[in-house]
Amino acid sequence: MGNKEYVAIKDDFLSKPLYPLGDVRLMGSRCCACGEVFFGKAVACQQCQGENMEDIALSRYGTLYSYTIARNRPPGDFKGPEPFEPFAVGLVVLPEGIGILAPLKGLNLDEIKVGMELELSIEEFYTDEEGRGVLAYGFKPRKKSREQ
């Protein structure tokens, strides 16, 4: 990683350490009472209001539940590539029973299909004012095992 320091775009979303990038996982909270899983740190269960939550690392693989394409530059302090390129966003369902809203990476915008298999992609998204690499999450088409 050289001397560059990394930070997560939202601290409670990514596992530590933040390198190597291939080992970083999405983090969630599981309700000890009803088993419902949430993305990031949850102080209580939105489903059963239980307050006993445990941290879990979420699966790396999922399937696409729905998607759309951002055709216009998002408003405000968007940190994506300049000049703006349309990008896909989808809801990716993981085996834990949670769907994560995430950008879709490494695919042709006209080849996206509901139900396609995806895998987690952790990338340096931009460099912050202190020179640190800010890591964001997305999902990309899952590599077939023979290609691995």
Add this chain to the structure above:
Amino acid sequence: MREVSIVGFGIHKFGRFDDESYIDIGLTAAKMALKDAGMNWRDVQVAFYSRMYLPATSGVRTLTQLGRTGISIVDVEAACASGGAALRQAYLAIASGAYDNALVLGVEKMPRGFMDPSQLYEDWQIKMGLSQNPMYWAMSARRHMEDYGTTVEQIAKVAVKNHRNSVYNPNAMYQKEFTLEDILNSRIVNDPIRLLMICAPNEGAAAAVLCAKDIAHRYTDKPIDIAACIHKVALYNDWRVPARSMSARVKNPHVTELASKEAYEAAGIGPEDLDVAEVQDTDAFIELQTYEHLGLCKPGEGGRLIDEGVVEIGAKIPVNASGGLISKGEPIGASHLGQIYHIVQQLRGELGPTQVPNAKVGLAHVTGAGGNCAVTILKR
């Protein structure tokens, strides 16, 4: 609980008004409502003011222009359901016996151009670009298409209907008819949602004067009764803005199902008893899905309903005969009260080509960010 009636209504056209402040816009609607009820401002006992994008204590800053009488004036914010939440406060204030009358005023003057995303989204969502409201509408639509075979043409037909109805509404921002081809060829915003399928944020105001039903005859010979006024927030798991994740395990009822069920029970009616309805159509798809959530058809049959023309003027249950938010625009704090205005006109029999003959029962529905939802049922 006492019964509550609407005895006066006022509106400021929805659109863009560079020469008018939010105070000017609000006062136009408030004065018209008071005049309609034949009530003086000095006799109003309490006021609720719905808005989302206006500064602190906007209600006081607007209504005290009419004179400082010392009454309670409270701002209410519940995203797209702000007007419903304010109407409910006024309804409860009278129903409880605490007050005999109330003024409800919804006002909005939204900034031009892109809406400030920090009103609804966290910093990381804005940086990642997950901060466009139509993204969430589009993904909800895509899944409905996948689950039920709903088509883009069916979604576009909702927009065709609402734009066609708007031609007769002088208070709409756009009064222009579009063909199915126009809608389907308009610019893509977030696939499959196109520009002519969504509404514009804008400016406008609407106001209602409420009083206890037993004194309504003092103000009008055409009182409209509030049979139900419900505001609820969604349970876990729906496509609300600004969702970061959703459960794939639990399937709770949609907030519109929850709110309309409560409203039907309070009013002692079912969806089959409605003569007319105004529903949230910030995008054309959500209107189609709302048919299902209000019980106008079974889950997955929204597309069939629009194909069969059941929701057209002159058919079984006209929906958004006013032109809907797609043509009126969505001044968020005023949108529900604007719907109420159309229903009041329908029940009073004041409309032209969009009049539903002999309309007796109407429903107004809004839903939006955070899972806020309001359903009001009016009767004459």
